[in-house]
Amino acid sequence: MPTSPEDDRLLDAERDIRARLGDQPLDFDSLHAISNIYRAATAVRRRAEREVLAEHSLSWGGFTILWVLWVWGEMETARLAAECDTAKGTLTGMVSTLERQGLVARERVESDRRRVTVALTPAGLALITDLFPAFNDYEAEMAAGLTRAEKNELARLLRVVTRNAGESPDATATTAAESPEPRR
Amino acid sequence: MPTSPEDDRLLDAERDIRARLGDQPLDFDSLHAISNIYRAATAVRRRAEREVLAEHSLSWGGFTILWVLWVWGEMETARLAAECDTAKGTLTGMVSTLERQGLVARERVESDRRRVTVALTPAGLALITDLFPAFNDYEAEMAAGLTRAEKNELARLLRVVTRNAGESPDATATTAAESPEPRR
DNA sequence: TCGGGATCATTCGGTACCGAACTATCGGAG
DNA sequence: CTCCGATAGTTCGGTACCGAATGATCCCGA
Numbered sequence: 406m407p408t409s410p411e412d413d414r415l416l417d418a419e420r421d422i423r424a425r426l427g428d429q430p431l432d433f434d435s436l437h438a439i440s441n442i443y444r445a446a447t448a449v450r451r452r453a454e455r456e457v458l459a460e461h462s463l464s465w466g467g468f469t470i471l472w473v474l475w476v477w478g479e480m481e482t483a484r485l486a487a488e489c490d491t492a493k494g495t496l497t498g499m500v501s502t503l504e505r506q507g508l509v510a511r512e513r514v515e516s517d518r519r520r521v522t523v524a525l526t527p528a529g530l531a532l533i534t535d536l537f538p539a540f541n542d543y544e545a546e547m548a549a550g551l552t553r554a555e556k557n558e559l560a561r562l563l564r565v566v567t568r569n570a571g572e573s574p575d576a577t578a579t580t581a582a583e584s585p586e587p588r589r
Numbered sequence: 590m591p592t593s594p595e596d597d598r599l600l601d602a603e604r605d606i607r608a609r610l611g612d613q614p615l616d617f618d619s620l621h622a623i624s625n626i627y628r629a630a631t632a633v634r635r636r637a638e639r640e641v642l643a644e645h646s647l648s649w650g651g652f653t654i655l656w657v658l659w660v661w662g663e664m665e666t667a668r669l670a671a672e673c674d675t676a677k678g679t680l681t682g683m684v685s686t687l688e689r690q691g692l693v694a695r696e697r698v699e700s701d702r703r704r705v706t707v708a709l710t711p712a713g714l715a716l717i718t719d720l721f722p723a724f725n726d727y728e729a730e731m732a733a734g735l736t737r738a739e740k741n742e743l744a745r746l747l748r749v750v751t752r753n754a755g756e757s758p759d760a761t762a763t764t765a766a767e768s769p770e771p772r773r
Numbered sequence: 774t775c776g777g778g779a780t781c782a783t784t785c786g787g788t789a790c791c792g793a794a795c796t797a798t799c800g801g802a803g
Numbered sequence: 804c805t806c807c808g809a810t811a812g813t814t815c816g817g818t819a820c821c822g823a824a825t826g827a828t829c830c831c832g833a
Contacts, residue, residue, distance in 0.1 A: 681784080682818080
């Protein structure tokens with residue numbers, strides 16, 4: 406296995422860390438695995454926002470909302486927040502932004518006036534229908550160089566991590582309310 | 590291979606997407622791989638901030654700065670921004686926060702007064718020395734259930750994605766200035 | 774030596790994002 | 804019917820974060 410300059414630098418860092426910590430046992434395999442997740446995520450997000458989303462004045466989060474509504478249809482705020490994996494308060498602001506852009510519309514539920522549903526407008530529908538293939542192309546570009554099997558393996562390993570991070574292990578009782586997989 | 594309810598839901602979503610897009614070819618393997626990166630990253634980050642960092646009033650970004658300074662030592666703002674993988678402007682604010690907390694100190698470079706170096710204070714050094722093992726424990730917890738080989742494979746696959754997202758392929762010339770690997 | 778381009782960091786405007794406090798509404802117990 | 808706990812959404816305070824504009828300093832050529 407050839408060693409790259411990057412590998413060298415990594416090893417330097419590990420040596421430095423060990424030097425600072427003495428003989429404490431450290432888990433460098435986990436360190437690299439976990440920290441690389443964050444690096445990859447920000448890199449992918451930043452470039453997507455610059456090269457795919459910016460021309461439509463969409464943030465990553467805004468795109469996610471459109472995508473969720475497109476796939477699963479109109480839904481209430483709470484469910485939308487869960488699907489988008491974001492706090493309710495955050496979602497309120499983002500939906501307001503999209504509303505201002507004319508891409509989604511809020512509607513109070515008649516039978517329970519606390520609730521609000523969010524739906525795509527025709528303009529929002531047109532945009533996401535047009536944009537999603539381009540976004541998928543971008544995703545494919547980000548995964549270029551990986552085989553089909555590797556992509557699936559990557560997705561699987563990440564699911565394990567997400568599950569590990571999902572809920573405090575000492576959360577009271579087994580949260581059956583835990584929302585399932587595909588939020589995006 | 591057993592199918593979980595999650596798998597079912599995922600397949601529903603795929604069917605729905607296909608229904609909306611007609612016969613356009615879509616790359617679902619890339620879709621799942623890429624979108625799971627972002628989900629895992631936010632889940633890991635959120636929980637780390639709540640359960641490991643909050644008690645020390647540190648954000649993920651703030652922790653990263655301390656960590657970088659700890660491992661590689663005092664450095665100038667521009668390099669620190671590169672290592673932390675954040676925009677210079679963002680870094681300025683975060684360093685100011687840490688400075689207010691007494692964890693880092695700025696110092697103008699005598700020989701070139703445009704430049705500023707950032708270094709850990711004794712308090713900052715004490716904090717990161719104390720905190721890093723706990724953080725590494727947390728990382729190990731997030732990677733629980735993965736074998737050593739799987740962790741390394743995860744890190745490797747993510748490096749490919751990060752590299753793909755690294756710089757616009759049509760960037761003018763080959764950016765030799767591209768900053769190398771381990772930023773965290 | 775003095776002016777102008779390059780190069781640092783910081784500031785600025787705007788969105789996203791979280792958690793906690795708040796508001797409006799619902800639904801049941803008495 | 805009326806209060807009161809529960810629930811859904813919004814507001815609020817604060818940080819992070821980006822990209823563009825600004826300001827300070829340096830360096831070099833005339």
